[in-house]
Amino acid sequence: MISQKATFFGLSGTGKAAIFSVAGALKEKVRSTYHDLRALEEQEAALEAAVQTAQDALRVVEAQYKVGLVGRDKVRAAEAALAEAQANLYSLKGQHAALLAAWRYRTGHPVIGLTRS
Numbered sequence: 001m002i003s004q005k006a007t008f009f010g011l012s013g014t015g016k017a018a019i020f021s022v023a024g025a026l027k028e029k030v031r032s033t034y035h036d037l038r039a040l041e042e043q044e045a046a047l048e049a050a051v052q053t054a055q056d057a058l059r060v061v062e063a064q065y066k067v068g069l070v071g072r073d074k075v076r077a078a079e080a081a082l083a084e085a086q087a088n089l090y091s092l093k094g095q096h097a098a099l100l101a102a103w104r105y106r107t108g109h110p111v112i113g114l115t116r117s
């Protein structure tokens with residue numbers, strides 16, 4: 001005969017509730033991590049465009065410098081802008097890699113040796 005308190009893996013109703021609560025929290029964490037990954041990928045595309053724009057601007061300023069239209073300070077400013085854009089992109093790529101590893105871990109996929117295509 002089944003007892004009044006049905007068990008789930010040997011747990012009473014309170015234990016079941018705790019398991020379902022943790023499972024729900026994990027499901028929500030996976031969902032939010034996935035959406036965060038997508039947002040970072042959109043930001044990455046924007047930062048890649050910013051790096052390309054900074055590279056183009058540097059080429060223009062260097063050409064202007066060679067013909068004497070601008071001073072060396074303009075070239076240095078363009079170099080600094082490019083370095084900043086690249087640093088922002090690399091930082092975002094690091095954030096993306098860490099978040100992707102967390103998402104893969106939470107979804108039961110291998111974390112080591114992953115590459116993004």
